[in-house]
Amino acid sequence: MAETGTGQGEDPGGPQPAMVLVRPQMGENIGAAARAMWNFGLDRMRLVAPRDGWPNPAAVAMASGASLVLDAARVHADTDAAIADLAYVYATTARPRDLTKAVFTPEQAMADARARAARGEPVGVLFGAERAGLENADVIRANAVITVPVNPAFASLNLAQCVLLTAYEWRRAGGAGLPERPGKARPATREEVTRMVEELSLRLDARNFFWPAHKRQSLEDNLRNLFQRMDLTDPDVRTLYGVFRTLAEKPPRD
Amino acid sequence: MAETGTGQGEDPGGPQPAMVLVRPQMGENIGAAARAMWNFGLDRMRLVAPRDGWPNPAAVAMASGASLVLDAARVHADTDAAIADLAYVYATTARPRDLTKAVFTPEQAMADARARAARGEPVGVLFGAERAGLENADVIRANAVITVPVNPAFASLNLAQCVLLTAYEWRRAGGAGLPERPGKARPATREEVTRMVEELSLRLDARNFFWPAHKRQSLEDNLRNLFQRMDLTDPDVRTLYGVFRTLAEKPPRD
Numbered sequence: 001m002a003e004t005g006t007g008q009g010e011d012p013g014g015p016q017p018a019m020v021l022v023r024p025q026m027g028e029n030i031g032a033a034a035r036a037m038w039n040f041g042l043d044r045m046r047l048v049a050p051r052d053g054w055p056n057p058a059a060v061a062m063a064s065g066a067s068l069v070l071d072a073a074r075v076h077a078d079t080d081a082a083i084a085d086l087a088y089v090y091a092t093t094a095r096p097r098d099l100t101k102a103v104f105t106p107e108q109a110m111a112d113a114r115a116r117a118a119r120g121e122p123v124g125v126l127f128g129a130e131r132a133g134l135e136n137a138d139v140i141r142a143n144a145v146i147t148v149p150v151n152p153a154f155a156s157l158n159l160a161q162c163v164l165l166t167a168y169e170w171r172r173a174g175g176a177g178l179p180e181r182p183g184k185a186r187p188a189t190r191e192e193v194t195r196m197v198e199e200l201s202l203r204l205d206a207r208n209f210f211w212p213a214h215k216r217q218s219l220e221d222n223l224r225n226l227f228q229r230m231d232l233t234d235p236d237v238r239t240l241y242g243v244f245r246t247l248a249e250k251p252p253r254d
Numbered sequence: 255m256a257e258t259g260t261g262q263g264e265d266p267g268g269p270q271p272a273m274v275l276v277r278p279q280m281g282e283n284i285g286a287a288a289r290a291m292w293n294f295g296l297d298r299m300r301l302v303a304p305r306d307g308w309p310n311p312a313a314v315a316m317a318s319g320a321s322l323v324l325d326a327a328r329v330h331a332d333t334d335a336a337i338a339d340l341a342y343v344y345a346t347t348a349r350p351r352d353l354t355k356a357v358f359t360p361e362q363a364m365a366d367a368r369a370r371a372a373r374g375e376p377v378g379v380l381f382g383a384e385r386a387g388l389e390n391a392d393v394i395r396a397n398a399v400i401t402v403p404v405n406p407a408f409a410s411l412n413l414a415q416c417v418l419l420t421a422y423e424w425r426r427a428g429g430a431g432l433p434e435r436p437g438k439a440r441p442a443t444r445e446e447v448t449r450m451v452e453e454l455s456l457r458l459d460a461r462n463f464f465w466p467a468h469k470r471q472s473l474e475d476n477l478r479n480l481f482q483r484m485d486l487t488d489p490d491v492r493t494l495y496g497v498f499r500t501l502a503e504k505p506p507r508d
Binding site for chain 1: 292294295319407408410411415418422426457458461462463496498500504506
């Protein structure tokens with residue numbers, strides 16, 4: 001079975017990929033990777049032989065609000081031990097290797113990982129150290145490779161960025177919808193907009209706006225179309241009534 | 255027409271979104287944003303009032319291999335100037351605001367941006383300063399909002415990460431189909447819409463529309479937001495000028 005998260009993430013109690021940092025160096029980067037994971041609700045980190053030991057105060061300082069990820073991190077002596085219980089493992093690599101393996105984009109990989117996790121298969125992703133990335137010996141242990149489609153002239157994603165894009169794609173593959181729509185305003189009904197446009201048209205007509213006569217219909221249609229296609233809210237309509245009334249009825253100061 | 259890139263990126267000579275950093279603080283973060291852009295072949299950066307002036311040695315040191323992005327960056331005094339020539343602008347925000355605007359995921363926004371750019375409409379994305387993000391006054395100037403669907407319990411993307419996800423989605427959207435734009439009318443630029451709203455505001459102000467005084471700012475913001483978010487065309491703007499002038503200047507027939 002897949003491990004479960006802390007229950008506070010995006011998929012409470014549900015399966016998640018293990019994010020496996022292989023021989024990470026700077027504690028700051030481990031902390032940044034924890035933040036990147038937790039931004040998308042992932043909290044299952046595994047560390048293979050972190051250079052500066054564990055726990056690492058620099059990692060904790062960088063992780064701040066995401067320190068729960070570090071608290072739950074498991075430390076393993078080597079890659080084999082870190083992935084022993086996983087059914088399917090993806091290795092992130094910056095450049096193609098001479099290895100015969102399926103190569104996925106992050107999007108494809110995380111869609112695949114979601115499907116496997118949903119079947120109860122525990123999955124994980126290997127991330128290499130800051131400079132060198134994964135060694136061939138690590139990539140060989142994975143089932144498939146993930147390569148981010150970067151600019152061939154400049155492929156310089158750091159560890160936390162690579163974790164970020166992978167975690168983002170995991171979340172996206174889950175169909176995580178949009179956050180709440182800001183603004184609670186009720187959309188205006190077609191009728192409300194029509195009534196507003198009609199009042200405006202009367203005011204404009206009294207001022208000979210729809211002229212010359214043979215263009216009257218198309219000018220009126222244009223005006224109506226302009227406001228009808230605008231996705232106006234109830235407060236918008238009231239604002240526009242106020243604007244039109246103010247312009248038409250109030251004399252300007254001097 | 256959309257500006258073109260350096261020809262070295264993912265879409266040589268093709269249109270790209272302008273990545274507009276609004277009042278960025280640390281040079282390091284500007285450099286990191288440049289790296290994030292260039293990782294996905296984007297090289298059109300615009301800076302609004304960078305806190306520490308420009309050029310900035312700390313930005314250059316951080317950008318290293320992506321310094322061509324900084325070399326080509328344009329600096330503007332304010333957000334209006336930075337987006338004046340753009341037809342459609344997205345504002346990235348971490349949290350929902352009480353503004354009625356379309357809210358896109360990065361994926362939806364960059365698919366939309368690709369379609370607009372392919373039609374020759376210059377597009378751009380606003381990114382806020384490190385801590386506070388964009389001010390409401392900046393968000394109001396945009397047509398739509400981008401919100402990354404992060405973990406609601408931990409939304410702490412930094413500037414470069416936000417740029418990274420947006421640039422990644424632009425690249426991913428590369429194969430997206432192009433919805434037809436209804437009608438052939440040229441989209442209004444931000445500057446044209448801003449000028450129209452300013453003329454309207456002057457007319458309304460002369461008639462004490464923005465009252466009571468303590469609500470003045472929010473009333474003005476509402477009005478601006480109402481028109482800025484409407485995907486207005488050049489003929490729409492001319493129609494609205496005509497509507498406002500007619501109402502304000504012409505007396506009605508008895």
